[in-house]
Amino acid sequence: MMWVRSSLAYPASFLLMLVSQALITGTDFIAVLLMFSHLKSFGGFSLAEMALLYGTASMTLGLADLATGSVERIGQRIRGGELDVWLIRPVPAFLQAVTDNFALRRLGRPLQALLVMAIALGNLPINWTVPKVLLLAISLISGSIIFAAIFVLGAAFQFISIDSAELANSFTYGGQQLTQYPLSIFGKNIVRAVTFVVPLAFVNYYPVLYLLDKPAPLGLPAWIGLLAPVVAVVMIALAALAWRGGLRRYRSTGS
Amino acid sequence: MSVIELQNVSRAFTVSSRTGLRRTRREVRAVDGLSFTVEPGEVVGYIGPNGAGKSTTIKMLTGILVPSDGTIRVAGVDPSRNRMKLAKRIGVVFGQRTTLWWDLPLKDSFAVLQKMYGVPRARHAENLATFVELLDLGDLLDVPVRQLSLGQRMRGDIAAALLHDPEIVYLDEPTIGLDIISKARLREFLAEVNKERGTTIILTTHDLDDIEALCSRVMVIDHGRQVYDGTLAGLRASQSAPRTLVVDLASSMPPITVDGATVTKVDGPRQHLTFPTSTSAAPLVAQIAANYPLVDLSVAEPTIESIIARLYTAATPTP
Numbered sequence: 001m002m003w004v005r006s007s008l009a010y011p012a013s014f015l016l017m018l019v020s021q022a023l024i025t026g027t028d029f030i031a032v033l034l035m036f037s038h039l040k041s042f043g044g045f046s047l048a049e050m051a052l053l054y055g056t057a058s059m060t061l062g063l064a065d066l067a068t069g070s071v072e073r074i075g076q077r078i079r080g081g082e083l084d085v086w087l088i089r090p091v092p093a094f095l096q097a098v099t100d101n102f103a104l105r106r107l108g109r110p111l112q113a114l115l116v117m118a119i120a121l122g123n124l125p126i127n128w129t130v131p132k133v134l135l136l137a138i139s140l141i142s143g144s145i146i147f148a149a150i151f152v153l154g155a156a157f158q159f160i161s162i163d164s165a166e167l168a169n170s171f172t173y174g175g176q177q178l179t180q181y182p183l184s185i186f187g188k189n190i191v192r193a194v195t196f197v198v199p200l201a202f203v204n205y206y207p208v209l210y211l212l213d214k215p216a217p218l219g220l221p222a223w224i225g226l227l228a229p230v231v232a233v234v235m236i237a238l239a240a241l242a243w244r245g246g247l248r249r250y251r252s253t254g255s
Numbered sequence: 256m257s258v259i260e261l262q263n264v265s266r267a268f269t270v271s272s273r274t275g276l277r278r279t280r281r282e283v284r285a286v287d288g289l290s291f292t293v294e295p296g297e298v299v300g301y302i303g304p305n306g307a308g309k310s311t312t313i314k315m316l317t318g319i320l321v322p323s324d325g326t327i328r329v330a331g332v333d334p335s336r337n338r339m340k341l342a343k344r345i346g347v348v349f350g351q352r353t354t355l356w357w358d359l360p361l362k363d364s365f366a367v368l369q370k371m372y373g374v375p376r377a378r379h380a381e382n383l384a385t386f387v388e389l390l391d392l393g394d395l396l397d398v399p400v401r402q403l404s405l406g407q408r409m410r411g412d413i414a415a416a417l418l419h420d421p422e423i424v425y426l427d428e429p430t431i432g433l434d435i436i437s438k439a440r441l442r443e444f445l446a447e448v449n450k451e452r453g454t455t456i457i458l459t460t461h462d463l464d465d466i467e468a469l470c471s472r473v474m475v476i477d478h479g480r481q482v483y484d485g486t487l488a489g490l491r492a493s494q495s496a497p498r499t500l501v502v503d504l505a506s507s508m509p510p511i512t513v514d515g516a517t518v519t520k521v522d523g524p525r526q527h528l529t530f531p532t533s534t535s536a537a538p539l540v541a542q543i544a545a546n547y548p549l550v551d552l553s554v555a556e557p558t559i560e561s562i563i564a565r566l567y568t569a570a571t572p573t574p
Contacts, residue, residue: 081351087318088319088347089339089342090340092339
């Protein structure tokens, strides 16, 4: 709440930040557009389908970043002693960590993603049924949760190794780069890794495949996209355990 | 009933150091078999050299750190198990860092704390008005915390720690880096809070004057062990560290003779005399004034460091 207010203290500068944030995150999509000026389809995806994939990847990461992106600063907060201050307050440390320096400019990415998604959906001949609308809505939520859980897992790892913030970034921001392309263009091993190890494929790829009536890779059933909420729940549980473990370790080692 | 109870509390840290290729792990006991109790309304000075275990003790009392051994009860509960519940009943001030929000004006920080601690609006307003007056915060309420001077920030921090009517307040070096006037004002305020509200205060400090002005009781800790627990006067007397009387005479003179004190240094018209802690300075001053052309004088108390140094070298630490 207070960070929202401090963001809005300078409305013009806030607006500029928001627009520049949207533009910066949008440059990826411009690369996709350029690519399609030479290609008709990419990994079996048309431009509009790519746009949907891009939009959902960007939207889910954007929402996760908005909600939990601040936890990646936990290493700094441990070093600076702010974590001790959080621990003397009657509010869970996690809540204070995610609201720490809450940056409203992070709205830029979801806004830009919303635009791309709207264009994509307007150009796709999807036969909309109630289950498909639900699937899209739910997979956006579960995808955001998966990214958010990865943010938190990365932060929890910083309790052990304070300078490991970049490691988590390679899975979150790096994960978004990955998931904006049809995963079938990558090797089978990568697809296996993002299905079974770090379940980035469930963020948007499998749900979008289902939405577009495309077959799943690795001989997986087409309904695998419906498992996204289950994966999200598992990821929340893992993230919560890791965070608690990290905090317990901090409180029992003092470092 | 005691508000704080420690029984045989220890806290060990593992320090790993690297010598060549071999990594050795060593266990350091920051706090080692500490036992004490504090009664409601007491003001306790908790002193000791750097690295003695003061901050570790405070962190265990607040529930931030879990003790490796022993039991702690604060306000009737185990702090590490009931950390968030206890948080509403304690206030903490870290001298070296702020608990306020860097970019927010002071009054917004206070408003956030009111919500966080669930303080009833009326009570919050009442407390805020009291602290604004006593700590002279009126002009600072609209200033972002990052623009406050150290002394102003400290006043803000102390108000913040007290807004939710805590039963116990821990102050970790609250006067560090403050000028004399700010220090005096702060001490006055804390004494007032203790008297009016019966708040128990635990204060770590390097400044003996803080203890002198505020604390009815002093605890000295070194290497994680308690080496003294009692009054400040008792601490001074027990260690018989000599006090120093500095007299400025009208002109340079040979060393003066005074009963009960000896001249240790002559520096032009200024002479330094030492006398035991057990002796009062007043008769000495009267004696000198009667026999010599006295212009000015001052009494230097033994520094906390010198007293503590004696405490450690003493064969048997005074209980």
